[in-house]
Amino acid sequence: MQGADPGTATRVSGGGLVLSVDAMGGDRGPSAVVEGIGRFLGARPAARVLLHGPEAELGPLLAGLPWAGQVTIRHASGVVSMQDKPGQVMRRGRDTSMWSAVESVREGEAQVCISCGNTGALMAVSMLVLRKAAGVNRPAIACLWPSLNPGGYNLMLDAGADIRADEDDLLTYALMGVAYARIGLGVACPRVGLLNVGTEEHKGRSELKAAHDLIARAAEHDGFGYTGFIEGGDIPSSKIDVVVTDGFTGNVALKTAEGTSHLIAHLLREALMGSFWGKLSALMGRGVLKRLRARIDPRSVNGGVFLGLNGTVIKSHGGSDATAIATALDLAWRLAEAGFTQTMAGQVAQAVATRAEADAATGEPKAAGEA
Amino acid sequence: MQGADPGTATRVSGGGLVLSVDAMGGDRGPSAVVEGIGRFLGARPAARVLLHGPEAELGPLLAGLPWAGQVTIRHASGVVSMQDKPGQVMRRGRDTSMWSAVESVREGEAQVCISCGNTGALMAVSMLVLRKAAGVNRPAIACLWPSLNPGGYNLMLDAGADIRADEDDLLTYALMGVAYARIGLGVACPRVGLLNVGTEEHKGRSELKAAHDLIARAAEHDGFGYTGFIEGGDIPSSKIDVVVTDGFTGNVALKTAEGTSHLIAHLLREALMGSFWGKLSALMGRGVLKRLRARIDPRSVNGGVFLGLNGTVIKSHGGSDATAIATALDLAWRLAEAGFTQTMAGQVAQAVATRAEADAATGEPKAAGEA
Numbered sequence: 001m002q003g004a005d006p007g008t009a010t011r012v013s014g015g016g017l018v019l020s021v022d023a024m025g026g027d028r029g030p031s032a033v034v035e036g037i038g039r040f041l042g043a044r045p046a047a048r049v050l051l052h053g054p055e056a057e058l059g060p061l062l063a064g065l066p067w068a069g070q071v072t073i074r075h076a077s078g079v080v081s082m083q084d085k086p087g088q089v090m091r092r093g094r095d096t097s098m099w100s101a102v103e104s105v106r107e108g109e110a111q112v113c114i115s116c117g118n119t120g121a122l123m124a125v126s127m128l129v130l131r132k133a134a135g136v137n138r139p140a141i142a143c144l145w146p147s148l149n150p151g152g153y154n155l156m157l158d159a160g161a162d163i164r165a166d167e168d169d170l171l172t173y174a175l176m177g178v179a180y181a182r183i184g185l186g187v188a189c190p191r192v193g194l195l196n197v198g199t200e201e202h203k204g205r206s207e208l209k210a211a212h213d214l215i216a217r218a219a220e221h222d223g224f225g226y227t228g229f230i231e232g233g234d235i236p237s238s239k240i241d242v243v244v245t246d247g248f249t250g251n252v253a254l255k256t257a258e259g260t261s262h263l264i265a266h267l268l269r270e271a272l273m274g275s276f277w278g279k280l281s282a283l284m285g286r287g288v289l290k291r292l293r294a295r296i297d298p299r300s301v302n303g304g305v306f307l308g309l310n311g312t313v314i315k316s317h318g319g320s321d322a323t324a325i326a327t328a329l330d331l332a333w334r335l336a337e338a339g340f341t342q343t344m345a346g347q348v349a350q351a352v353a354t355r356a357e358a359d360a361a362t363g364e365p366k367a368a369g370e371a
Numbered sequence: 372m373q374g375a376d377p378g379t380a381t382r383v384s385g386g387g388l389v390l391s392v393d394a395m396g397g398d399r400g401p402s403a404v405v406e407g408i409g410r411f412l413g414a415r416p417a418a419r420v421l422l423h424g425p426e427a428e429l430g431p432l433l434a435g436l437p438w439a440g441q442v443t444i445r446h447a448s449g450v451v452s453m454q455d456k457p458g459q460v461m462r463r464g465r466d467t468s469m470w471s472a473v474e475s476v477r478e479g480e481a482q483v484c485i486s487c488g489n490t491g492a493l494m495a496v497s498m499l500v501l502r503k504a505a506g507v508n509r510p511a512i513a514c515l516w517p518s519l520n521p522g523g524y525n526l527m528l529d530a531g532a533d534i535r536a537d538e539d540d541l542l543t544y545a546l547m548g549v550a551y552a553r554i555g556l557g558v559a560c561p562r563v564g565l566l567n568v569g570t571e572e573h574k575g576r577s578e579l580k581a582a583h584d585l586i587a588r589a590a591e592h593d594g595f596g597y598t599g600f601i602e603g604g605d606i607p608s609s610k611i612d613v614v615v616t617d618g619f620t621g622n623v624a625l626k627t628a629e630g631t632s633h634l635i636a637h638l639l640r641e642a643l644m645g646s647f648w649g650k651l652s653a654l655m656g657r658g659v660l661k662r663l664r665a666r667i668d669p670r671s672v673n674g675g676v677f678l679g680l681n682g683t684v685i686k687s688h689g690g691s692d693a694t695a696i697a698t699a700l701d702l703a704w705r706l707a708e709a710g711f712t713q714t715m716a717g718q719v720a721q722a723v724a725t726r727a728e729a730d731a732a733t734g735e736p737k738a739a740g741e742a
Contacts, residue, residue, distance in 0.1 A: 146634065160568055163576055197531055197622040205534055205619065232626030236634040248576065249623050251568040252616075255603030256624045260631040263517065263607040 016046050017336045019329060020110035022101035023053035024079040025117025027319045033116070034061045036325020041067040044333060050110050052076050052097040076100040080117050082318060086124035098122060102129045105311040111336035114328050116316040123161055123306060123315075130309040133345045135352040138162045138169045139308030140247065141315065142180055143254060148238040155181050155190075156235060156243040159304055160251035167210035170194065170244055174215045175351045176307040177242035178224045179344040183335060184305070185241065191225035193240035195249060199229045214355070215244070221354045222347070305331070308348075312341045387417050388707045390700060391481035393472035394424035395450040396488025398690045404487070405432045407696020412438040415704060421481050423447050423468040447471040451488050453689060457495035469493060473500045476682040482707035485699050487687040494532055494677060494686075501680040504716045506723040509533045509540045510679035511618065512686065513551050514625060519609040526552050526561075527606060527614040530675055531622035538581035541565065541615055545586045546722045547678040548613035549595045550715040554706060555676070556612065562596035564611035566620060570600045585726070586615070592725045593718070676706070679719075683712045 021037065023030040030053055037049055048070055051058060055075040062068045078096035080089050093099050098117050104110045106129050115122050123139070132139060140158035147154040157173050157180075158165065165173065174192045181190035194212055196204040212229065219226035227240050232253060235243050245253070273279060306313040312335055316328040335341075392408065394401040401424055408420055419441055422429060426446040433439045449467035451460050464470050469488045475481045477500050486493050494510070503510060511529035518525040528544050528551075529536060536544065545563045552561035565583055567575040583600065590597035598611050603624060606614050616624070644650060677684040683706055687699040706712075 146638075148634065148637065163568060195623060197534060197619055232623040232628075233630035233633070235627055236630050245623075248568055249620060252566060252603040252620055253623055253627045256606055256627050257603075257631045259604035259607050260628045261635065262604070263519065264632065264635055266519065267517075 016048055017333070018048045018050055018104075018110040019332050019336065020050045020101045020104040020113040021052065021329070022097045022113070022115035022117055023051050023058055024076075024097040025081070025115060025318075026316070026325075027082075027116075028321060030058060031061055032320065032322050033325055034058070034065075035322035036320070036329065037071065038065060038067060039322060039326035040329035040333075041070050043330075045070075047333060048072070049329075050074055050101075050104055052100040052104070053079075054097075074100055074104065080121045082118050084118055084121055086118075086120040089118070089121040090124050090128055093121070093125060099125050099129070102126050102311075102313060105313070106130055111341070112312045112314060112332040114314045114316060114325075114332050116318055116320045116325070118318075119160070119304075119315055122313065126306055126309055126311075126313045130311040130313070133308055133310050133348060135348045136172055136176075136308035138165060138172070139306055140169075140173050140176060141304045142177060142307050143304045144184075145235055145243070145254075145257070147236040149241065150238075151185050151187070153185060154236065154241055154243060155185060156245070156250055156254065157307065158245065158247035158250050159254050160247045161306065163246070163248040165207070165246035167207045167214055170207070170211035170246070171214040171218060171351075171355075172308065172348060173244045174211075174224075174226075174242065175218065175222070175348050176344055177244060178222070179347045180305065180307060180340070181241050183338040183340050183343065184331065187241050189223065189225055190241040191227050191239070192219065192242045192244055193227040193230035193234060195235070195243055195245035195253070196229040196231065199231060204229065211244075218351055218355065222351055305335070307344065310341070310345070312336075387419055388704070389419045389421055389475075389481040390703050390707065391421045391472045391475040391484040392423065392700070393468045393484070393486035393488055394422050394429055395447075395468040396452070396486060396689075397687070397696075398453075398487075399692060401429060402432055403692050404696055405429070405436075406693035407691070407700065408442065409436060409438060410693060410697035411700035411704075412441050414701075416441075418704060419443070420700075421445055421472075421475055423471040423475070424450075425468075445471055445475065451492045453489050455489055455492055457489075457491040460489070460492040461495050461499055464492070464496060470496050470500070473497050473682075473684060476684070477501055482683070482712070483703040484682070484684045485687060485696075485703050486684070487689055487691045487696070489689075490531070490675075490686055493684065497677055497680055497682075497684045501682040501684070504679055504681050504719060506719045507543055507547075507679035509536060509543070510677055511540075511544050511547060512675045513548060513678050514675045515555075516606055516614070516625075516628070518607040520612065521609075522556050522558065524556060525607065525612055525614060526556060527616070527621055527625065528678065529616065529618035529621050530625050531618045532677065534617070534619040536578070536617035538578045538585055541578070541582035541617070542585040542589060542722075542726075543679065543719060544615045545582075545595075545597075545613065546589065546593070546719050547715055548615060549593070550718045551676065551678060551711070552612050554709040554711050554714065555702065558612050560594065560596055561612040562598050562610070563590065563613045563615055564598040564601035564605060566606070566614055566616035566624070567600040567602065570602060574600065582615075589722055589726065593722055676702070678715065681712070681716070683707075 023033045050072050052074045055073050058073050076097040080096050080098045098115055101113045102125050105113045139161050141161045142157035143159040144153040145156050155177055157177050178190045181187045196208050216226050304315045314328050314332050394404045421443050423445045426444050429444050447468040451467045451469045469486055472484045473496050476484045510532050512532045513526055513528035514530040515524040516527050526548055528548050549561045552558045567579050587597050675686045685699050685703050
């Protein structure tokens with residue numbers, strides 16, 4: 001591994017769990033990352049962090065902090081910018097903090113990697129370094145979605161790792177989403193919904209109809225729920241826990257929801273500030289509105305997870321502040337504690353095997369897709 | 372035309388404009404439609420309405436109303452239900468109020484048709500009866516989207532007429548959207564954005580890259596603006612007036628935005644009602660919140676318009692109440708007054724001709740799509 005100076009890199013001591021954190025590449029620079037780590041370590045005294053970036057910059061930021069002993073700096077001189085093309089980073093990015101952070105997971109030095117850098121580059125590097133898990137054709141990004149469920153969140157995937165998905169990919173997304181919902185959301189029997197333009201079985205593209213049958217069959221075997229087709233309005237509903245869709249549609253849906261939240265917040269502010277009663281009302285309801293904001297704030301919802309690789313990588317928003325970083329680290333910790341990567345790989349492999357058996361038993365070949 | 376009893380159908384008198392209204396098929400029945408017509412006619416004393424449905428049911432609803440003289444009942448015994456499949460209605464629906472309402476536009480008795488019935492059936496009947504306009508391969512549904520623009524709304528199409536679109540369809544959507552924005556929104560030089568998963572030119576599906584070039588070229592010729600690729604978060608923004616996308620993505624985006632609005636409204640209500648200060652705040656801000664609700668209420672945003680046919684058809688929400696019906700009628704009236712169908716057909720035909728010329732001049736054949 002280039003860019004990592006063995007002279008300054010100390011092996012993380014102790015047998016505990018370690019998170020590998022890319023200090024660079026976020027819009028707010030390494031100081032926001034370090035502040036987020038501080039908040040996280042405050043609540044998790046057993047945790048260890050391997051922090052990747054230029055040592056000359058990171059050293060002074062950590063100096064004198066009470067929890068600095070839980071952090072080990074892994075020197076990497078290069079930084080992936082938001083403008084870098086994924087291809088460039090794949091070819092010439094081995095000396096970057098992002099690459100180094102992912103590499104530590106592959107080397108087994110850390111269990112989960114976290115970065116606020118360029119999503120495309122992080123996905124490309126993660127694919128290259130960690131490789132796809134057995135049985136997975138297209139990895140996916142899973143994101144949390146504020147919902148009416150008791151836990152407050154649903155899960156949606158793919159949020160934009162790939163712009164297309166055939167029926168086999170959609171089945172894999174369902175299986176990976178179920179594994180993540182069990183550990184990340186703590187839902188024992190997650191209910192999956194397949195996003196479509198109507199709930200009737202005859203509607204939608206042909207790969208969706210094929211995926212509908214595959215997921216229904218897998219649900220019977222693997223003990224999760226399948227609600228069938230759902231529409232955009234159902235994503236935040238309590239009738240499902242996991243929303244499955246291709247990365248193009250998922251990305252548009254996610255950003256549309258964010259845009260809608262911002263529009264409503266803007267109009268609400270404008271409306272309240274336009275009248276005396278409105279202003280007074282806003283003043284009195286301030287605490288309430290603040291709590292609501294926290295509930296649907298992208299900063300606390302943060303933490304898109306790359307699923308389907310031989311290792312777990314969490315992408316935090318580029319604009320992540322310390323709160324967002326701490327939230328992402330907390331999610332990473334829970335996944336690491338649960339041995340998420342291994343569990344998910346096992347479940348996907350099991351489902352693939354079950355499917356092959358079922359196909360053989362019914363004499364049904366793999367349905368022809370039209371991706 | 373079956374189901375229309377010539378004995379009871381009176382020709383609408385006067386040379387003024389006429390709207391053709393399907394009284395049946397909405398969730399709230401014909402009384403909501405009649406109430407909506409009353410509100411509309413109250414503000415438009417010159418307007419005339421041709422109302423389609425069972426005369427025995429509609430006659431008593433109109434009896435004694437002061438504006439009943441502006442309405443002519445066109446008897447049709449059949450009703451299209453929300454459960455009817457489009458194919459069934461196309462084969463056996465000639466006696467229905469929906470069919471009769473569309474037929475009146477084809478016959479030139481009315482300028483615009485309005486129905487709250489089953490969307491799929493209405494689209495199928497409209498396609499069959501009115502036929503596609505010259506130069507249009509896939510008609511589209513355009514919907515209004517609450518936005519930060521001065522007029523308060525952007526336009527998005529296709530909201531779900533067809534689940535796919537190639538680059539030529541996307542170009543046609545742009546042209547039709549521009550024509551509609553000029554008349555429906557009163558924007559002289561509408562700015563078009565093409566929905567994608569990123570704003571960089573190298574991103575997205577291949578048909579989007581091809582459409583990007585086609586729309587940019589058409590914008591130069593036809594005097595509208597082209598912002599390029601936009602993301603889901605930009606749909607309600609003030610950087611564009613018209614959002615162009617395929618009907619699958621458009622439908623998911625629209626329903627996701629509605630779902631997000633409902634979620635926020637629910638959480639806001641829950642948050643405010645959970646504390647004394649919240650309750651007091653809600654009470655004081657009641658007027659303000661009501662005005663905001665009206666601004667983003669699907670009932671007043673209502674009125675999806677079918678574009679690309681030889682005649683204009685407005686689909687109102689199935690659950691439309693009198694307010695929603697009146698809003699849809701008002702939009703229909705403005706489109707009728709402006710001679711929208713003819714204007715749009717002329718603009719699309721002109722653009723198709725211009726494009727053919729440009730293709731010939733540059734020696735570029737039609738780009739190969741991968742729909």
